Amino acid sequence: MNGTVTAQALGQAAHDLSLWGLFLQADWVVKAVMIGLLIASxxxxAIVFDKVVSLRRVNRAADEFEERFWSGGSLxxxxxxxxxxxxxxxxFVFDAAMRxxxxxAGGGAVLGGAKERVERAMAVTIGREMERLERWMVFLASVGSVAPFIGLFGTVWGIMNSFAAIAGMQNTNLAVVAPGIAEALFATAIGLVAAIPAVLAYNKLTTDLARFAGRLESFATEFSAILSRQTEAAANDKAAPAATAAE
Structure with missing residues (x-):
């Protein structure tokens, strides 16, 4: 009686088609694929959460800064x-331009080429800040494109083992083949679970980052125009007394 119960229990364990059971029964290569894909997912x-929070924070800070910048106060x-x-x-862009x-204008007179140097300083700063915000975006793109193929590799490996089991047992009964095929397909499913959110998040975050980069570039262009007008005003103020003296 005890022997019959034990055999039944082993049979049930051998054909456990729950997700955890499929993982435990999988070949070590398939297990490694599943674990790697779960870690990647x-x-x-984690990256998506960090980027969403970071973009909201920098956009909110930019809103507050622009409100103060355009309030008409002294630069x-x-x-x-x-x-x-x-x-x-x-x-940071404002700081680079002002520095x-x-x-x-260290000597009281604005040196030639100041506008170009200010614009270059702002462009370099924008590039550095966007590079910091775009960190780990390559990882999202890589997971989105590679994860399905890694899962497919696990699936192929698992199906190969299933066919090897069929050949060894000389039994084509579906009950013999189904567990191995289910384990193999589970690897592909995990690959898709990792890839689909990565692709969607990459597309959304890329758009948001491009929009924020455009916002920084627009601010840099407007600030450069303001500094140019101040340069022209200062030059005109100095030219006026000289013209009066010449008269």
Whole structure:
């Protein structure tokens, strides 16, 4: 009686088609594929959460900064309050522009080529800040494109083992083949679970990052125009007394 119960229990264990059972019964290669894909999936969700939070934070900070920037206050006061210790990308761009501008006007007169140097400093800063925000985006793209093929590799390996079991037992009964095929297909399913969110998140985050980069570039263009107008105004003020003296 005990022997019959034990045999039945072993038979049930051998044909456990639950997700956990499929994992436990899988070949070590298929297990390695499943574990790798699960780790990649967890890391994908961690990256997505971090990027969503980061983009919301920098956009909110940019909104607040632009409100203060366009309030009509002094640029020097704004620089003293935020530019000298920037906390977000737009403040870093403002800081880079103001630093270069003050270097160019160190002697009281704006040196030639100041506009180009300011624009170059802002472009470099935008590139550096966007590179920081885009960190790990390549990983999302890689998981989205590679994970299905890794899962397919696990599936092929598992099906090969199933055919080897058929040949060894000389039995084509579906009950013999089904567990191995189910384990193999489970690897493909995990690959899709990792890949689909990665692709969707990559597309959405890429669009959001491009939109924020455009926002920084627009701010840099507008700020460069403001500095150019101030340069022209300062030059005109100096030219006026000279013209009067010549008269």
């Amino acid at each position: 967890i890391w994908v969700w 020097d006061e704004l620089y003293a309050r935020e530019g000298e210790d920037p906390k977000h990308p737009m403040a 270069e501008w003050r270097r160019s």
